[in-house]
Amino acid sequence: MTTGRKQTVTLLKKKMQRRLLTDTRKNLHRKFLSEHIGQVSYTSFCRLRPFWVVTPSSSDRDTCLCNKHENLQFMANALQSQGLLSSRNIEEMSEATMCDPKAKVCAYGECSECLLTCHPMLTIPGEENIRFSQWMTEKITKDEKVSTITVKREITTTQHDLNTDFQERLLHFKRHVFNINWQFNAYRELRRSLKHNESLLHIDFSENYSCKYSQEIQSVHFGGSHQQASLHTGVLYTAGGQAPHTFCSISPSRRHDPVAIWAQLDPILKVVRERHPQVSILHFFSNGPATQYRQKGNFFYLSTDKYGFKEIRWNFFEASHGKGAPDGVGGVLKRSADRIVAHGGDIPDAQSLYDKLKSLDTSVELFFVPERDIESKTQIKAIVPISLTPGQMKYRDISCLCKREEGVLDCPCFNLQEVTLADVPVSSDESPASGKAPDNPRRPAMIEVKHIGEWCVVNYDNEAYPGFIMDAEGHSVKVKCTHRNGINKFHWPSPREDICWYYDWHILCLIPEPQALNKRSVQIEASAWKYVEEQLQK
CATH class of the missing domain: 3.30.420 (Nucleotidyltransferase; domain 5)
Structure with missing residues (x-):
């Protein structure tokens, strides 16, 4: 690499660091205004910075971050880099899809006016590939023991599919942000x-x-x-x-x-x-x-x-x-x-x-x-x-x-x-x-991230939809479902997959992976299917 290119790359890195620092300050300024009465300009907010608030160094890192915030922010960053979004502020985007950001009915998707409101894109998303990061849970097997770990993965998808997933997550993100602000306000009011x-x-x-x-001797320092x-x-x-x-x-x-x-x-x-x-x-x-x-x-x-x-x-x-x-x-x-x-x-x-x-x-x-x-x-x-x-x-x-x-x-x-x-x-x-659920041995008290990859049965409108768990956040569970085409006979819908978020209580039970009947259909194990039928008849 020539000296000129090295200088250009260095300048670009410094410019990117300054931009990220500015975005962080602006986010802190918005949070400060949302939590305190009165108006303080961004310039005054930076000028009045207390002496103990220092600029982060390269050795600092953020930990205990929110999975919902981080994954949605990765998506917004990718969409903005492709010219599909004008902003990367996910909280502002979630507010823009609601009639009243301070109303529970709007945040919880119970308002008929803004229930299906999506955040507009600057251009129509195409089929071009786009890469972005996501925090994901994976199951690993070591010494015949299965454990769940969280890793950061690079994902490649199309602009259209990323926009679809982004709009779906933004719908749940509204509730997440509303709960954050509401609970902290209730906490402060109660203390007062x-x-x-x-x-x-x-x-x-x-x-x-x-x-x-x-x-410490060596065996203590490096041992258990x-x-x-x-x-x-x-x-x-x-x-x-x-x-x-x-x-x-x-x-x-x-x-x-x-x-x-x-x-x-x-x-x-x-x-x-x-x-x-x-x-x-x-x-x-x-x-x-x-x-x-x-x-x-x-x-x-x-x-x-x-x-x-x-x-x-x-x-x-x-x-x-x-x-x-x-x-x-x-x-x-x-x-x-x-x-x-x-x-x-x-x-x-x-x-x-x-x-x-x-x-x-x-x-x-x-x-x-x-x-x-x-x-x-x-x-x-x-x-x-x-x-x-x-x-x-x-x-x-x-x-x-x-x-x-x-x-x-x-x-x-x-x-x-x-x-x-x-x-x-x-x-x-x-x-x-x-933590056991003796009244329902076929499912845990709550579906968590450790259950990702397992098969379950969703009870939706008193109909059984077998599928496997893709994600779990709080009381919401993301499931990719099959559709019924006979008695204890199910198939994957085509051309559009049935992937949806359900409340935790929609999960009727966990089941073993269904067995293939033919090239298209699968069947639930007999005792599990009998249990499902009994529950649906109640």
Whole structure:
């Protein structure tokens, strides 16, 4: 490469970096305006940048990003590079397809005016090939064990097919963005208006801390001798202008399921009862992983509370957007622990981590939860409820505080529904915390990314549509379906494939891969088909 070409390439790279930095600043400016009252120009926003906000270096990288945002942004970037889109701002594009971006009916696709609205393209997409990146889940087999991993792949498709997929994902993205903004606004409003008998707990699991020695021999450093400690962090907010109370429970157990959650919540809930006896209503805010907080076992423990609170409400931030103060608590403790190690201290296990941090002058209240305390909860045969209606709970799509000032917390807004968990068994081998679904052994409690590639049956308008799972995000599942052409006889539709997003509860069951009858048709295994027929006749 000649010197002139090298200089040109260098200038282009610098220009691209400046452009990306400008786009990042503009996105931050838009988010700032959406979360704060008043107007601040982009120029003033950059000029008033605090000194601790520094320009990222090449060693920095973003982690814990949102899968929906990233994959849709990759698509928008590819379409814009082909001259099909005038902008790469996916949130602005989603707002442009709605009558009212602040209305739930528009964001959830329940508005007849904007239900089928698509974002316009500058030109008609053609059949030219286009490449873009996507985060995908893949199943790998190692030592006869199948596991699921997430990888970033380059995909080649046509402009027409990419536009079709982009418009479909943009339809779901509207709901995603609406939930993000709504839940954070509800969180801020609740914190601002807490009453004397209310308390708010914002909790989250921090990434496990890898214990270490200040000096390690080679077999320790390169071997598997390092232990891990679970950190369950949180912030307690109460009324009356009191300062937030930060806390963290440390445990050698690596379990993050409902059993571990309530074992780690036990000490802080006792603190709330002792120090704030006037509190009778407890509000939880957390992120919503299906294996931790948003899980049947957690709801069971929640609905059979034994701590003496009159009412407990659990609010979930939108998936991949639950970062907040608890993450800061975990960061402070981990940096403090690393500082201890850097100055010659040893932290070989969870007990040492607790003892070392306890000796520091920190405002974070620490609790140690032995592994036996967590395991003992799995042996509980029954939980004695003190609520008036044990095993019953109400839920809605998004949080609502419209009648809270009147003392009403169960207003009928946003599709309020009631569910009874009284029939859920709580024996040690079939507890709701185990994640099993004894009432429906043919499908898990929730369809997740680990089920991608498996076959299922979709119940749509009381008709069976077998197909395989292509994607899963929250309560939505993407399935490529076959169509029926006889009794237990199905074929792939042609020329257009039947690929659609369904709600989780549309998945009737998981099935083995159907067997081929001929070149076009397949058949479901007999016992599975009998189960499907029985369910459809109910």
